[in-house]
Amino acid sequence: MLGVAAASPLLLATGCGSSESDAQADSDEQLREDVAAQEAQLIAAYGATIAKFPALSDRLKPFRDQHIEHKQRMVPGESSTPTVTAPTIPDAQPAALRSLRKAERDAASDRVTACEKANAAQLARSLALIAASESQHSTSLTGGS
Amino acid sequence: MTEAEVSALRAALSGEYAATYAYGLIGAQLTGAEQQRALAALDSHRQHRDTIRRELAAASVPVPAPAAVYDTGVRIDSAPTAINLAIEVERRLVPQWADVASAKTGSGRISAVKTGQECAVRAVVWGGQPQAFPG
Numbered sequence: 001m002l003g004v005a006a007a008s009p010l011l012l013a014t015g016c017g018s019s020e021s022d023a024q025a026d027s028d029e030q031l032r033e034d035v036a037a038q039e040a041q042l043i044a045a046y047g048a049t050i051a052k053f054p055a056l057s058d059r060l061k062p063f064r065d066q067h068i069e070h071k072q073r074m075v076p077g078e079s080s081t082p083t084v085t086a087p088t089i090p091d092a093q094p095a096a097l098r099s100l101r102k103a104e105r106d107a108a109s110d111r112v113t114a115c116e117k118a119n120a121a122q123l124a125r126s127l128a129l130i131a132a133s134e135s136q137h138s139t140s141l142t143g144g145s
Numbered sequence: 146m147t148e149a150e151v152s153a154l155r156a157a158l159s160g161e162y163a164a165t166y167a168y169g170l171i172g173a174q175l176t177g178a179e180q181q182r183a184l185a186a187l188d189s190h191r192q193h194r195d196t197i198r199r200e201l202a203a204a205s206v207p208v209p210a211p212a213a214v215y216d217t218g219v220r221i222d223s224a225p226t227a228i229n230l231a232i233e234v235e236r237r238l239v240p241q242w243a244d245v246a247s248a249k250t251g252s253g254r255i256s257a258v259k260t261g262q263e264c265a266v267r268a269v270v271w272g273g274q275p276q277a278f279p280g
Contacts, residue, residue: 062274062275063275065277066275066276066277069277069278070277073278108262111258112255112258112259112262115246115254115255115258116250116251116254116255116258121149121247121248122247124246124247124254125243125244125246125247126278127258128242128243128246128247128257128258128261129239129240129243129261129278129279129280130278131258131261131262132239132242132243132258132261132262132264132265132279133265133275133276133277133278133279135262135265135266136265136266136268136269136275136276136279137275139266139269139270140269140274140275
């Protein structure tokens with residue numbers, strides 16, 4: 001009797017803890033997918049800008065490649081051929097660069113929010129680094145446009 | 146305060162100590178706008194250093210003291226060596242702040258991520274290339 005009485009709260013507690021950690025893992029998985037989708041958008045924006053202004057290729061490819069690394073970190077192994085529609089690229093080069101700069105600034109800010117939502121410490125760490133990288137991009141695009 | 150948080154804060158504090166030491170050397174080699182930028186960075190790192198010290202003290206965790214001297218790797222005797230050191234110091238702090246962010250939750254985490262962004266941006270303003278995972 002004593003054994004049963006002692007065991008049941010323990011089972012309840014275990015059950016509760018487990019579903020909570022399942023929910024946290026699901027939420028992290030969703031977060032990874034959301035960020036990967038946003039990275040795919042950025043990759044597509046860089047791709048379309050480079051296609052429209054080939055002279056910017058040397059300058060912009062490193063940024064695009066870093067977003068590919070970000071996406072891989074979020075969803076490892078997934079192919080880098082996402083089904084996203086590239087945004088419309090402005091006709092003037094300075095406007096196209098401004099548009100990328102704004103996308104980077106928004107991304108850097110969105111990653112801070114995503115980081116705050118992460119449950120797993122490793123995911124939070126990755127998002128903090130991606131947030132830092134994207135603020136570097138936005139700053140770097142500010143010069144010499 | 147969790148063990149992970151204490152350990153991340155101590156590591157970030159050692160990085161901030163190193164940064165305040167380094168910017169003393171860096172500022173001495175620069176002039177004009179670059180020197181002003183170094184002084185502004187020094188001021189920011191001092192503030193982060195003091196914030197961590199207060200935070201550890203408030204949690205009754207022993208606050209490590211700075212080293213008397215930090216090894217800068219190369220002699221800092223010119224503007225280019227000073228600027229390279231600034232880039233290096235800022236970059237190294239980014240993963241340390243990411244560790245603080247991952248050990249914290251809520252507003253403490255947001256503030257740590259933003260501090261990492263500040264350091265990452267300063268590395269680029271000093272002429273460093275952006276990195277996918279700065280550090």
